[in-house]
Amino acid sequence: MAYNIPRGWHQTRLEIKKSSFIGIAQHVADREQAMAFLKQVKAQYPDARHHCWAYLFGDPQMPVSVAMADDGEPSGTAGKPILNVLQHNQTGDVMIVVVRYFGGIKLGAGGLVRAYSGSTQMTLESLPTVAHVVLVKRHIVTDFKHEQFLRHFVDEHQGQIDKVSYDHRVHLTLALPETALTPLVSLAGSMGFTVYPLAQQ
Known part of the structure; x- marks a missing residue:
């Protein structure tokens, strides 16, 4: 089966009620690479409030492995929405980390879900990919x-x-x-x- 994979590091920025959501995508083929990527993002944005993430390995229609983390956001409001967008996309062997800088206005659970989903969608829509066979x-x-x-x-x-x-x-x-x-x-x-x-x- 052929599917698309990210061509390399790619990021976008979404502003919602003074909070910044920086979506960063990268090609990763296993958990070791994924954790190394997460470490790299945290080093680049050490002062951010949250580094929420999800990854998907293999064909997005039948992934080999998936994982996610809310990194301090209320349970189910960050990692799960990121993963949900990944699972309904055509890109495999991918990890997205959404870095949040809190702007002082609380978004509520529904607002967080929409923000993390929106950041992930924006990142994937503009993500340069290459076919993986x-x-x-x-x-x-x-x-x-x-x-x-x-x-x-x-x-x-x-x-x-x-x-x-x-x-x-x-x-x-x-x-x-x-x-x-x-x-x-x-x-x-x-x-x-x-x-x-x-x-x-």
Whole structure:
């Protein structure tokens, strides 16, 4: 499955009743990266009252993992609205931190939900993205004469070569978009190399 991911750090600013809501989005692929991003945002805005956040890993239609935090705002008024907007968007492997500078006027629970949702929506609507294609792995056993051709095939299909080893034949572990698997298997039949699912190598 293909989905969009953020191209890089992106931020917006929303002013509501003298409070500033700074929405910051970044591409993150796991919790370690997400927590590092949060730390980076806190270092950039150390004097802010709240650093509320949510992340979503994988395809936004079927996420692998999600998490959120209200960071001192009333329960359910910050992290959950941020996550809700993320789950109804087309961007995956994403984290949004909404930094709030309190302006002295209380917004109430409903106002906070609208503010955090609005900040997240504004950030996502202007977020530069790039298509992310999920790669599947295959193990190839081939003669030396086909190695260069296979390397070219991988490049042509925007795949990756994860591992290469040699004995009397060449062993390649490839990561390819699913769309490349049918032509690969077809070539294997005509050229005489073997394709295995990774578990069978």
